Amino acid sequence: MGAPTVKIAVCIKRTPDSESRFRIAPSGAAIDEAGLKFDIDDFAGYAVEVALQLNEKSGGGETVVVAVGPDLVQESLRKAMSMGADRAVQLKTDAAAPADGLAVAKALAAELKDGSYDLVLFGKHAFDTSAGVVGTATAELLGLPAVTAVSKLDIANGRGTATRDLEGAAEKVEFALPAVVTIDEGIARPRYPSLKGIMAAKKKPLETKPAQLGPVRVTVQKAELPPERPAGRIIGEGAAAVPELVRLLQTEAKVL
């Protein structure tokens, strides 16, 4: 044992494969999910990996994965457990988690507040909503310090240190635990579940409770595909095309 063990919650989301070609559902207010492959969101996957590595380093501890959503999210929770998380909690909703990040944060805060977690991890945002609201809002609701979009994280002796991008600069911060941290890309490559891990995950506890969502005040009215750019144009080959490019940048695009 040695170092004190930590209890970590990782809040994950199930999102469609980001390389997919999307279509709009007949409702006009959602994507058509038919044929799409879903998995743990990329950033949430990094967060799971970070939690597992921190607990491996401290030689114990507990990693609990939490997701808000209908029963389909159980698949993602099982996958996180097959990677090594110890148990899972589904905060059940009838439909997919709403676009109202604060409403989702309220459900998570209600679940996490009495959990005595040292650390609560999130991805910096989820691919679908691309908003990055839930993690930081949950921290505020829990009254915990929050450090967002970190590309490096370490914890020791009840304190955390993290590095985050600040647009042309990087800041290094220190904070006391318990805390909420949201995870950027580049921090850790998520492991693939082993066969042993997959077998073990089947026996790990997955608890289901109703999600205590706050009032939903943000709704999707419409979903549409972005306008296509006009078809590309090749103006020439090799360095001989450079004068024409410069002329177009000056006269047509007017950027030079």
Next chain:
Amino acid sequence: MANVLVFAETRGTALRKVALEAVAAARALADASGGGEVHALIAGAPGAAAGAEQLGAHGADVVYVVENPALATFERESIAATVADRAKQGSYRAVVLGFSSQGRDLGPRLAAKLDAPIAADVTEIAVNGDTVVVKHPGYANKVILTLALSGSPVVLSVRPGAFTAKDAPRSARVERIEPAADPAAARVVVKEVVEGGKGRPDLGEAPIIVAGGRGLKVAENFKLVEALADAFGNAAVGATRAVTDEGWRPHSDQIGQTGRQVSPQLYVAVGISGAIQHLAGMRTSKTIVAINKDKDAPIFKVADYGIVGDVLEIVPALTAAVADARKHH
């Protein structure tokens, strides 16, 4: 009539471009809500108050200024508490800020503190009765979502570059206020800020971006990209995920679905094939130039101007031509 509060972001004492864009968005929102005032709040190191004049020139009626030596760094907890405190004292229709590194962090804090609905990374704002309706690119820019927010105030973070700062001169009233929470007593302590970028503009602010991909073949050829950026004078340098994964450039330079999403006036893609992951980060650029040896590369499908050929030959020629054009212009 409804007033709108803007968090006017600074770095140290300097106002950031996105602050003026947030004021423009707030001005439009106030006008659409029956013509209220725009109030801006600056929180920075002593000297930051100088930004008040610029905010007034772009449409702010009142500027609240918090100056404190501890605000030389991004004191997220103190700033969030101060903006929320100010928001509670006025009956604001909305709190608007930039979807920048700071704004991404602060927006959800404000939403929770104010129990306000929030929309992030907003590109358009409209008012429909009691509802604020915004456009927000979701699914990493692949699906445009129209979101309806009910309740007041709402918190909106605006995508850098989506709103244009406008001259709307007025002499803003300046009012000094105290931070609502001592920035020196924060639970998240900034230990160090490492400046990068060698004096170049940030990817989110630069009107021109020159980005390099694996077509440059080796790390050292990235200096061709740097040189072209230097020739433009006001360009930022970006990279593909392949390049940052290789370690040729820091992760923070990555443009793409999982990196930065940018919309400059001009995007020059050097040796970039145009994987979906990369296109998701730059396809909203106004003008796209692509230089690549493979004429079937997907980047040419989105490029306004493509040149097929060897980047090692074409880029130096373009660098010289751009430098020459700027000298004579």
